[in-house]
Amino acid sequence: MAAQLIDTDPALAHEHALAASRRAGRVAVVRESVAITAYAMGDFALALRELRTYRRISGRDDQIALIVDSERGMGRPDRALEEARAVDRAALPTATRVALAIAMSGARLDRGETELALGELEIPELNPDVAFEWSPALFSARAAVLEDLGRTEEAAYWQERADVASAALGHGEDDEVIIEDVYEDLPADEPEDRPEEPEDLADAEEPTE
Incomplete structure (x- = not known):
């Protein structure tokens, strides 16, 4: 409930x-x-x-981003950044790592460190042409920081990317954003095309853990 x-x-x-x-x-x-x-x-x-x-x-540590944001909510951006730096970000799931980057960027903004806030978002997942579940929030966060920096044209571009990613993820519409989250973990030698659904679902292999 x-x-x-x-x-x-x-x-x-x-x-x-x-x-x-x-x-x-x-x-x-x-x-x-x-x-x-x-x-x-x-x-x-x-x-x-x-x-x-x-x-x-x-x-x-999968709720570390929420811990960081809660410290921010308490008015303690320094503590928020300390919490963030205490975890091994490389060991986090991708979605958690992206959420943490956004939370850390917010903590930098709380401290008035706008350029550093932008730097926190410079992560490998920041690809405007590929959309995953975390992409709209990441793109929007970058747009907001760029707006604070007065870089309005860049901010508008990243907000547009956020809107396109959100629409593509939500409605399956084709655009410049490529939806790859289903196949992100496939081995390199697997075909990129969506496999045909087996005629008899009972014959389909069970997914591996």
Whole structure:
């Protein structure tokens, strides 16, 4: 219920997460849900506490971007950057690494370091011609920083790329953005064309973990 309500009624989603926490407070995903709903409500202190508990229970850093943003919400950009630098970014999943770059860029903006904020977004995933799930947010973040720097033409270009990526990902429309997220992990010798769906789905191979 928390997952279903988070976008439409964060307060009610938070109540569901708290109810789950009272019954299963030692389960990592429960503490994660409390953290996410608290963040959605702007309760950054509670979000931080629950995120740290989640990380301790799970041993995972996959919510590091939310930790950084919560520190920002508490008005502590220095602490936010310290948290970000404490993790091995190369070991993070790509989507998490991109979200962390965006959060770190925001922390730099909080400190008035606009050029450094732009530098935080200079990551390999910043490709305007390829769209993945994280691309619209990354492109929009770059557009916002460029706007702050007064580079309005570049900002407009990256915002347009964000809009195109979002439309292509959401509606499957062909454009200059190539949707590659389904095939990003294929070996180099695999064909790039979409494979034909087997006539008998029961004969399809089970996906490997």
